[in-house]
Amino acid sequence: MVRSGSASGTTAGPTLAVVAREAGVSVPTASKVVNGRADVAPETRRRVTEALERLGYVRRPRFDAAKAPALVDLVVQALDSPWSGAVLRGVEEAAREAGLEVVVSSAPPGHGTGLTHSSGGSGSGGRPDRGWLDRLTARGSAGVLFHVAELSPAQYARLDHLRLPYVMIDPVSEPPAGVVSVGAANWRGGVTATEHLLELGHERIAVVAGSRRRMCGAARVAGYRSALASAGVRPRAEYLRVGGPDEGAARVRMLELLDLPEPPTAVFACSDRAALGVYGALAERGLRVPYDMSVVGFGDLPEARWAAPALTTVRRPTAEMASTALRLLVRMMAGDRPEGTRTELSTRLVERASTAPPPV
Incomplete structure (x- = not known):
């Protein structure tokens, strides 16, 4: 762990981050000294050793699978x-x-x-x-x-x-x-999904994303934007729909896209669950996948294979x-x-x- 400080009133001693800060070195460098690595300058080793002794750092026992299963x-x-x-x-x-x-x-x-x-x-x-x-x-x-x-x-x-x-x-x-x-690699996954649709000839490509707070979702949307920019396709603000991560929210977002004066011809859903919600909205409007609308998901859940038609998606390892x-x-x-x-x-x-x- 590499976070400085410890809870007040506790007696477990300083963390390695506290020792590193005291010695004026990085945590990996302090770790090398603790573990007896040779690739540390003598002066740096001296400062870290003194900080260890001054702060009373107690190292956790090393894990040795040969002794007993941990x-x-x-x-x-x-x-x-x-x-x-x-x-x-x-x-x-x-x-x-x-x-x-x-x-x-x-x-x-x-x-x-x-x-x-x-x-x-x-x-x-x-x-x-x-x-x-x-x-x-x-x-x-x-x-x-x-x-x-x-x-x-x-x-x-x-x-x-x-x-x-x-x-x-x-x-x-x-x-x-x-x-x-x-x-x-969420950003790369967003690029891959969007490039696939571009290669098929789509330019009116929408994206249905979850919460803006999610690191993974934001990266997938950024990949979508990057792929469009690389292909010289102008992203349309109305084609970005952000809502909840479940099927119901994605269904509502897809219905909004279908009500646009110029609806998209393809959708990148930032999760397989969202893609299934997109399927539901299209079925409600009597539209067929992929003949009327192409859909790409993200995740490769079992449901992606069971969907009708089977969902093209980005596999998450x-x-x-x-x-x-x-x-x-x-x-x-x-x-x-x-x-x-x-x-x-x-x-x-x-x-x-x-x-x-x-x-x-």
Whole structure:
């Protein structure tokens, strides 16, 4: 973890970020000194060592899978989320390789933020409470993977105080500086979806997005805009529709698009759920996909394959994100520190039957 400070009135000692600030170095540099790495200048090593002794820094024991299987927690927002199964598969695969035992739990109810992950994340939003976080360490967890919408500043501070390594999987909002997270290449996914429609001959391309607060949704819309600009197509303000992330809200936004004097001929929905809402609006108006309107989604949920017609969408590598997060967590448990705090995995277009050239 790399956030400075600790909770007042606590006795767990300073975090590595506090030591780094005291010594006037970066957190990765301080981590190298703590872990006995050789690639540190002598003067820098002296300053960090003195800061460690002055502040009374106590290092967490290094994780050694050869001694005994370590216990890690995977916290998902809802076990019945369409994304939770893929997350579980990815974590299970990587945990088996690392010799870890995994405890899976859902975030306790009653601490929600009102956020949901329908645009590409896990179930409805929630913030685990402080006591619940303390229980993770009480049962001996060596690290935590969070697949929840977001954590509050107080919870980030509590995790730092507990000195518990953790990684965020596809958070809705951008985490604080220094927090390690794994996500998808959302901007590139937005570019890919829009370029596919442009290559088919569409120029009147609309986008149906979720909340403006969502980091992933904003990146997908930015990719959409970039692809249009690269193709020399002027984006129309009326073709950008922002609403809730569920099917009902997307259906309303699509009906608004159909009522324009010059409706679009194609739609990029920033989630598969939104794409299904677009399907509903088109069916209500007696329009057919893809003959009257092409539709591209984002996520590649199982529903994308079951839809009629099957939905062309951008695949979000959920299982791969989860396994990558677990491998990063293992490194942190061993006292290492990833060079970068944000890891993005590539997306790819999955062509099915919902896109075609624009109608004549």
